[in-house]
Amino acid sequence: MATEAANGNNHVVVKKPPTPSPLRNSKFFQSNLRILVTGGAGFIGSHLVDKLMENEKNEVIVADNFFTGSKDNLKKWIGHPRFELIRHDITEPLLVEVDQIYHLACPASPIFYKHNPVKTIKTNVMGTMNMLGLAKRVGARILLTSTSEVYGDPLEHPQKEEYWGNVNPIGVRSCYDEGKRVAETLMFDYHRQHGLEIRIARIFNTYGPRMNIDDGRVVSNFIAQALRGESLTVQAPGTQTRSFCYVSDMVDGLIRLMEGDNTGPINIGNPGEFTMMELAEIVKELIKPSISIEIVENTPDDPRQRKPDITKAKQLLGWEPKITLRQGLPLMEEDFRLRLGVPKKA
Numbered sequence: 001m002a003t004e005a006a007n008g009n010n011h012v013v014v015k016k017p018p019t020p021s022p023l024r025n026s027k028f029f030q031s032n033l034r035i036l037v038t039g040g041a042g043f044i045g046s047h048l049v050d051k052l053m054e055n056e057k058n059e060v061i062v063a064d065n066f067f068t069g070s071k072d073n074l075k076k077w078i079g080h081p082r083f084e085l086i087r088h089d090i091t092e093p094l095l096v097e098v099d100q101i102y103h104l105a106c107p108a109s110p111i112f113y114k115h116n117p118v119k120t121i122k123t124n125v126m127g128t129m130n131m132l133g134l135a136k137r138v139g140a141r142i143l144l145t146s147t148s149e150v151y152g153d154p155l156e157h158p159q160k161e162e163y164w165g166n167v168n169p170i171g172v173r174s175c176y177d178e179g180k181r182v183a184e185t186l187m188f189d190y191h192r193q194h195g196l197e198i199r200i201a202r203i204f205n206t207y208g209p210r211m212n213i214d215d216g217r218v219v220s221n222f223i224a225q226a227l228r229g230e231s232l233t234v235q236a237p238g239t240q241t242r243s244f245c246y247v248s249d250m251v252d253g254l255i256r257l258m259e260g261d262n263t264g265p266i267n268i269g270n271p272g273e274f275t276m277m278e279l280a281e282i283v284k285e286l287i288k289p290s291i292s293i294e295i296v297e298n299t300p301d302d303p304r305q306r307k308p309d310i311t312k313a314k315q316l317l318g319w320e321p322k323i324t325l326r327q328g329l330p331l332m333e334e335d336f337r338l339r340l341g342v343p344k345k346a
């Protein structure tokens, strides 16, 4: 029996990890790490793939069903000898020889995850079991992208990893937040029961280039609305807060977590906290000061405040975000202008 003091959680590992893929002992492995990214055609996934592909020792396999992702996000890698793209729904088993699994596949925007809630929970539960089964079979290390939504509508602020959350088990968001909570449970059960090497990142709201223009999340909505000359739709009351992390910082945090010794869960996010009205004012000032801001109806169970405590990420991963909201928004604006065909005024 071994304990994992590194986590500060004292999780007991009952079994030894399964034997890793023979690739790890082969000559071939010395120069190549084979990495599976589920959901790699999506927003964060495709940026992660770009970063992983920069390392010539990595081979990257993406499995995605293209529900919210697109081949376009990966077009620069299609045909590359170290890259493979598989159309695959992770609610079905997948057999591939890999050494690491970044498990991201899951719709993340509320309008998409609520669209087919039964499918969302299947993706989180059966999909995660399938990926854990694969990790067990080939001895791969697996990282789950969990979410700040596991804290629900938090009664503690900012949120520390030790906080158990305040989640409605039967609400319209439950397919996603309870789904991710079960996914975390499965990760730890496979870790304790089968000795799997696991990593759990609790990601807070992330934004950046390549988000779907009609993704429905707040930053992409406001930027697209401002560029189209439409009013910005702040959902009532507008005093609810979020903390926004730029995608390159997020990818850096995920890779550090995968490569480090800590299982997590570890919060990865930018602690800069803004109300949705403040965010609207910043986008308005940045893109089109003449635009109006409209208060519209909100959806049920919208968390009223959210801000990560990133002490663990700082101490255990040596990570903290570098890009502020005011630095990141113009980078996203540039990408949205190109895709929407709205040139910047001289």
Ligand SMILES: NC(=O)c1ccc[n+]([C@@H]2O[C@H](COP(=O)([O-])OP(=O)(O)OC[C@H]3O[C@@H](n4cnc5c(N)ncnc54)[C@H](O)[C@@H]3O)[C@@H](O)[C@H]2O)c1
Residues within 6 Å of the ligand: 038, 039, 040, 041, 042, 043, 044, 045, 063, 064, 065, 066, 067, 068, 069, 070, 088, 089, 090, 091, 103, 104, 105, 106, 107, 108, 109, 123, 127, 145, 146, 147, 148, 202, 203, 204, 205, 206, 207
């Ligand atoms: N972006 C954020 O703010 C944020 C915050 C917290 C957690 N996360 C997590 O990070 C991950 C990526 O989020 P994102 O913002 O890039 O979202 P995204 O919607 O852009 O990407 C999700 C990807 O998963 C794919 N997918 C969905 N269901 C699938 C299935 N059953 N089988 C195979 N592929 C499937 C989609 O096609 C898409 O390419 C998700 O797990 C999400 O829960 C994101």
Ligand SMILES: O=c1ccn([C@@H]2O[C@H](COP(=O)(O)OP(=O)(O)O[C@H]3OC[C@@H](O)[C@H](O)[C@H]3O)[C@@H](O)[C@H]2O)c(=O)[nH]1
Residues within 6 Å of the ligand: 108, 109, 110, 147, 148, 149, 176, 203, 204, 205, 206, 216, 217, 218, 219, 221, 222, 233, 234, 235, 236, 240, 242, 276, 298, 299, 302, 303
């Ligand atoms: O047009 C909009 C869209 C959203 N909002 C508000 O903006 C806030 C953020 O909403 P988003 O839809 O961007 O994202 P949420 O924070 O609700 O959920 C996200 O949390 C983290 C991840 O797991 C997921 O990416 C997603 O579930 C909410 O308070 C929402 O009411 C607006 O004011 N206007």
